[in-house]
Amino acid sequence: MPGLQLGTRRALWAYAFLLVPLAFFLAIRVAPAVSSLYISLHEWNVISPEKPFVGLRNFVTLSRDPKFAQAAVNTVRYVLAGIPVQLALGLAVAMLLRRINRFRGVFRALYFLPFVTPIVAASWVWQWMYSEQFGPLNQILVALGLPAQPFLRSPTQALYGVTAMVVWQYLGFQVVIFLAGLEAIPRAYYEAAQVDGASGWYLFRHITVPLLNPTLVFSAVYSTIVYLQLFTQVLNMTFGDQGGPLAGTLTMVLYVYQLGFQRFKMGEAAAATAVLFVAILAITLLQMRVLSRPVEY
Amino acid sequence: MALEARLAPRAAPAVLGRPRRRDPGAWLAYIALAAGTVAVAFPFYWMIVTALKSPIDLFDLRLVPSHPTLGNFTEVLTRTQFPRWFGNSLVVALITTLSVAFFDSLVGYTLAKLRFPGRGLIFVMILATLMIPTEMLVIPWYIMSSAFGWINTYWGIMFPGLISAFGIFLIRQFMSGVPDELLDAGRIDGVSEFGLYWRIALPQIKPAMAALCIFTFLGNWNAFLWPLIVIQTAHMRTLPVGIALFSGEAGSAWHLIMASSALAVLPVLAVFAVLQRQIIEGVTLTGLRG
Numbered sequence: 001m002p003g004l005q006l007g008t009r010r011a012l013w014a015y016a017f018l019l020v021p022l023a024f025f026l027a028i029r030v031a032p033a034v035s036s037l038y039i040s041l042h043e044w045n046v047i048s049p050e051k052p053f054v055g056l057r058n059f060v061t062l063s064r065d066p067k068f069a070q071a072a073v074n075t076v077r078y079v080l081a082g083i084p085v086q087l088a089l090g091l092a093v094a095m096l097l098r099r100i101n102r103f104r105g106v107f108r109a110l111y112f113l114p115f116v117t118p119i120v121a122a123s124w125v126w127q128w129m130y131s132e133q134f135g136p137l138n139q140i141l142v143a144l145g146l147p148a149q150p151f152l153r154s155p156t157q158a159l160y161g162v163t164a165m166v167v168w169q170y171l172g173f174q175v176v177i178f179l180a181g182l183e184a185i186p187r188a189y190y191e192a193a194q195v196d197g198a199s200g201w202y203l204f205r206h207i208t209v210p211l212l213n214p215t216l217v218f219s220a221v222y223s224t225i226v227y228l229q230l231f232t233q234v235l236n237m238t239f240g241d242q243g244g245p246l247a248g249t250l251t252m253v254l255y256v257y258q259l260g261f262q263r264f265k266m267g268e269a270a271a272a273t274a275v276l277f278v279a280i281l282a283i284t285l286l287q288m289r290v291l292s293r294p295v296e297y
Numbered sequence: 298m299a300l301e302a303r304l305a306p307r308a309a310p311a312v313l314g315r316p317r318r319r320d321p322g323a324w325l326a327y328i329a330l331a332a333g334t335v336a337v338a339f340p341f342y343w344m345i346v347t348a349l350k351s352p353i354d355l356f357d358l359r360l361v362p363s364h365p366t367l368g369n370f371t372e373v374l375t376r377t378q379f380p381r382w383f384g385n386s387l388v389v390a391l392i393t394t395l396s397v398a399f400f401d402s403l404v405g406y407t408l409a410k411l412r413f414p415g416r417g418l419i420f421v422m423i424l425a426t427l428m429i430p431t432e433m434l435v436i437p438w439y440i441m442s443s444a445f446g447w448i449n450t451y452w453g454i455m456f457p458g459l460i461s462a463f464g465i466f467l468i469r470q471f472m473s474g475v476p477d478e479l480l481d482a483g484r485i486d487g488v489s490e491f492g493l494y495w496r497i498a499l500p501q502i503k504p505a506m507a508a509l510c511i512f513t514f515l516g517n518w519n520a521f522l523w524p525l526i527v528i529q530t531a532h533m534r535t536l537p538v539g540i541a542l543f544s545g546e547a548g549s550a551w552h553l554i555m556a557s558s559a560l561a562v563l564p565v566l567a568v569f570a571v572l573q574r575q576i577i578e579g580v581t582l583t584g585l586r587g
Contacts, residue, residue: 010490011412011413014411015413017411017494021400024400025423028434029429033434035437046440105574118536118565120537121344124541124554134551239541257525281428
C-alpha cells in the first residue's frame with residue numbers, strides 16, 4: 001500500500017512537470033498544424049471577413065500555377081546540386097584533417113566558422129562578392145582571362161550561386177560530423193586489410209564508405225531537410241528581385257511567404273506548406289530506405 | 298608477400314592519421330587544407346575590407362583599401378537603430394535559451410527517469426511534432442498572434458521557440474545515463490522530486506546542457522522567417538530582420554551594408570573564438586545522438 005502511494009505520488013509529480021510543456025506542444029505545434037490543413041481547404045484572405053470552404057481548390061490552383069511548379073523544381077535542383085558537393089567536400093576535408101598532426105584544431109575551427117556566422121549577414125556578403133562589375137569573383141575570372149559572369153543576375157546561374165553559399169555555410173558542420181564518423185571506425189579493420197595488402201582506394205571503397213554508412217544516411221537526410229526549407233539565403237541573396245531573375249532561385253518556402261504574406265492568399269500558402277510537409281516526410285523515408293542498406297562484415 | 302609486408306606498415310600510419318615525419322602525403326594535405334581555408338575565409342576578408350572602405354574607394358577593386366576608415370561603422374550605428382536591434386536579438390535569444398534549457402531538461406528528465414502511465418505515448422507525441430516544418434505553422438501563428446495582440450511584441454517573436462522537441466529528445470538520451478542509484482540515494486535523504494531533477498540529475502549532464510544552450514542561442518540569434526512576419530516596426534526588429542531590411546533600402550551603399558554585416562558577424566566570431574571547442578564538440582555530441 002505505501003509503495004502504491006509512493007508510485008502514485010511520483011506519477012502525479014511527473015504529470016505536474018509535463019503540464020506546461022504538453023500544453024505548449026498542443027497549442028503551438030499540434031493545433032496550428034491541424035489549423036494549417038483546415039486553412040488549406042478554405043479561401044482565406046486576411047483582409048476579407050468571408051472565408052468560404054473550397055475543398056481542394058487551393059491544391060488544384062497550385063498544381064496549375066507555373067510559379068509553384070518552378071519553386072518545386074528549383075527546390076529539387078538545390079538538393080541535387082548542393083548535397084553531393086557538400087558530402088564529397090566534407091568527407092575530403094575530414095580525411096585530410098585526419099592525415100595531419102599539427103593545426104588540426106585550427107583548421108577545423110576555420111572550416112566551421114561559416115556555420116556560426118549570422119546567415120543574413122553572410123548572404124549579403126555573398127551577394128556583394130557575386131557583383132557583376134565590382135565583385136571579386138569576376139575580378140578573378142577576368143584576371144585569368146575568362147569572361148565575367150552575371151552570377152545572381154542570370155536565371156540559369158543564380159540558383160547555383162546560392163547553392164555555393166549554402167555549401168560554404170554547412171561544410172564545416174559536415175566535416176565535424178564526418179570526423180566523428182571516421183573516428184568510430186575501428187582501426188583493426190584497416191590493419192587487417194593492410195596485412196592482406198590492401199591500400200588507398202580499396203580501403204576507402206571497402207572499409208571507410210560502408211562503415212561510414214550511418215553517418216552518410218544521417219548527413220544526407222539532415223541536409224535534404226535543410227535544403228528543402230531554404231529561405232533566408234535566397235531572400236537575402238536575391239533581395240531586390242525576390243526569387244531571382246525569372247524566379248530562378250525561388251524556393252517552396254519563399255513562395256509560401258510571398259503567397260501568404262505579400263499576396264494574402266493564406267489558403268493557397270497553407271496548401272503549399274502541406275505539399276512541402278508531405279515532400280519532406282516522403283523524401284526522409286525514401287532516403288532512409290535507399291541509404292541504410294545493411295553492411296555485412 | 299615480402300614486398301607487401303614492407304609496404305603495409307608504411308601505408309598504415311597515413312590512413313590512421315599518424316603520418317611519419319617526412320610523409321609527403323601529409324604535406325599535400327596541409328597544402329590542400331590551406332587552399333580550402335583561403336576559399337572559406339575569403340568572404341569574411343571581403344566583408345571587412347569593404348566595411349573599411351570610404352565611399353570613394355568602394356569601386357576601386359584593390360584588395361586592400363587605400364584610405365581605411367571606421368566611418369561606415371559609426372554611420373551604421375548612428376543612422377540606423379542597429380544598437381536597438383542588437384539588444385532585441387539579445388533579449389529574445391537569451392529568454393528563449395533559458396526557457397528551452399529549463400523546460401527541455403525538466404521534460405527530458407521526467408521522460409527518462411520517472412515511471413507513470415502514458416510515458417511512451419507522450420514521448421512519441423513530442424517526437425512526432427519534429428516532423429512538422431515551421432513553414433506549416435507560421436500562417437496559424439500569425440492568425441493567432443493577430444487575434445491575441447501578439448504582433449510586434451517580444452512575446453510574439455519568442456513564443457514559438459520557448460520549448461524544443463529536439464532538445465527534449467537530446468536531453469532524455471543523456472538523462473537516461475544518470476544512474477538510478479544516485480536518485481534513490483537522494484530520495485532516501487529526503488530530497489523533493491523537483492530537487493532530484495534540479496540538484497542531482499541536472500549537474501550530471503552539463504556538457505549536453507551547454508551544447509543545447511549554445512545551439513538554441515545561435516538558432517534564435519539567426520531566426521529570420523517568423524521574426525520577419527511578426528515584426529512590423531523598425532524598433533522591434535531583431536538583428537537579422539534589421540540587417541536584411543536596412544540592406545534592402547541601402548541600394549548600392551555596399552560599404553554600409555558590409556559594415557552592418559560586420560557588426561553582426563564580429564561579436565559572434567568573438568564568442569566562437571572563446572567557446573570554439575565546446576561548440577564544435579557540441580555538434581558531435583548532439584549530432585550523433587540525434
